[in-house]
Amino acid sequence: MHLHKYEKYWLTFGVGSLIVFLLITGIMAFHNGSHPPSAKNTINHEKVDEIAPFNKPGVHKVSGKDWDYEVVVVASAFYYNPPELEVPVGSKVKFIATSKDVVHGFEISGTNVNMMLEPGYISEYTTTVDKTGEYLIVCNEYCGVGHAQMHSMLKVVDKK
């Protein structure tokens, strides 16, 4: 099939941009390790409270790992446990969360910490918290009548 001359220019430009775009995305993903949250560990969602680390929700300082803090969160209709989190600015934090009942969201508003929490699966995302302030955590997946009331707060504070 023969294409019109201008159409060839147009498609060459378009497909060229597409290839550049996908290359950048691919290098980000596979070279810089910037995949979206895709952890694959599973859990018995009916016994979350008995299983580590979810038997102790909260902020835990860790050593000997690639990150400084583990933030463990348990979601259930319609709240997060714990309701408030505090981490020092500049630390590398691994968020580890799961759901005890239906599908919930875990979104730190205005940041790229954003993951689905599904019963039976453990969601994880590691990031560096580089700005102090109060960050609202909201449930961004419809979970029932109290969905819009489901939130908690992450406080990024100066180092003591």
Add this chain to the structure above:
Amino acid sequence: MSQTTIDQSKVIKENVTVSRKMANKTAEILKVDPKDAKLSMAHIFVAFIALLLGGTAGLLQVLVRSGHFELPWGIGYYQVLTVHGVLLGLILTTFFIYGFQIAGVSRTSGTLTPKQRLICWIGFWTMTIGTAMSATMVLLNEASVLYTFYAPLQAHWIFYLGLALVVVGSWIGGLGQALRWMQWRKENPNQTSPLLSFMVVCNNLMWFVATIGVAVEVLFQLLPWSLGLVERIDILLSRTLFWSFGHALVYFWLLPAYMVWYVVVPKVIGGKIFSDALARLSFIMFVIFSIPVGLHHQLTEPGVDGSWKFLQVVLTMMVVIPSLLTAFSLFASFELRGRELGGKGLFSWFKKLPWGDARFFAPFMGMLIFIPGGAGGIVNASHQMNQLIHNTIWVTGHFHLTVATAVVLTFFGATYWLVPHLTGRTLTKQLNQLGIIQAIIWALGMTIMSSSMHIEGLLGAPRRSAFSDYGGAEIAKTWASYQVAQAVGGTLLFIGIIIFLFIFVKLCWFAPKGEEEFPIGTVAENAEKTPAILENFKIWIVILVALILIAYTFPIYDIIQNSPLGSKGYKLW
């Protein structure tokens, strides 16, 4: 080798002359048969009843979320949201599309046989009964699970059965339309089939393959589980099956709008279709790249490997190519026509287009708004950028540009000739004026509502949420003014719906009797010939199935292999 090539080109040339002759013959089939018209109108009635009810639900939603209005009589926000999503996303679209497609096939391939028409009627009633069943459960507050019905929120089994009937009915109706095209092919061997009918068959084929995933989810997971036959359900599998359908669903909405843009609009402006071959090529590409892409809706989910998500991101982005083809073809049609009318220079041909014709103006506004819609879509499907906006109200803003403007405004524009054509009435000057005003109100309302949704989403506000101050959080205060703006835009859109339905009612029963044209464009004289391979569906089906197997076999195997304890049902509304 070269000998065969020459022979083939000779054959193609002969075919072209034959199809030109045929084109003259088919030009005589100007009017859709009254029995087919009745069938088509039945679909369109259901569609616009859904528009009225679903649009009212939309108005209530934006008012509630503005924080200045509360629903009376204990009606729940999420019940209203379910009504809005199901009626507008599934019912308005599917019924209007089938009404349009039936008329289109009848107009371009010829009147349906009684058997084909009967098949289409059976499809219609199956879908309508299914709709009534699901709607009843939603109204009884037994199914406030939104139109994506994610488990383990568990609706009444009648809700799921109703949706299954809608899908099965759409298979039956789609088959009826495709049979007419197959008959045409049999009666006209070795000829290029009518473009509009070919496009209908592409859309129905894609729809059929895409709905297999959601049908498996409903029939083998949700129904037995909601009936209590099985206790637990695999959540991730159900979501993955849903999204293997969910993205093709948006192309199923979009392709009929593309049919209007490619085939009807060139005729409305008095021009020609730029290239029959390019139009077919872009439809085939939509078919191939519609289904093996659903994981881009699940980028932030646990349980699926990042590499498989990335593969589907790449396949998703392939849609850029047919989109660019389409944009080029449409504007080439416009420019050729504008220059024919004496437009000179780089852009002055643009002014020559028939801006006072609602049949052109409404779809054109749709095309215009599709540009930011498509750009936002690239953000959504991007492997990393998606994380900032996933499940924020940005996404709601996005599909209100694509489906609720590009597609819906095109459907409105199509109604202005399709309905009077089918009812034997005419679009008067006043109704045409009203159509233009309607399109302006719609574009304005949607610009206000959708822009504020996009910005609010970037600021982190979640989608699908009732009004909340989130415990007085500072960031939630920055969302409030955008929510008021959405209520303003949403109110304008509701006014748009009322004006549109007024025009529709006039065109059904009150406009003056007469002949309204069903515009079908002809291909430009010096356009490229259409290669026969584009009509060889066997090849495309093989490629489509191969891509689906490549993209989905391992992820689904992995999900089943590593599945945790399944979930019982919850009714949390």
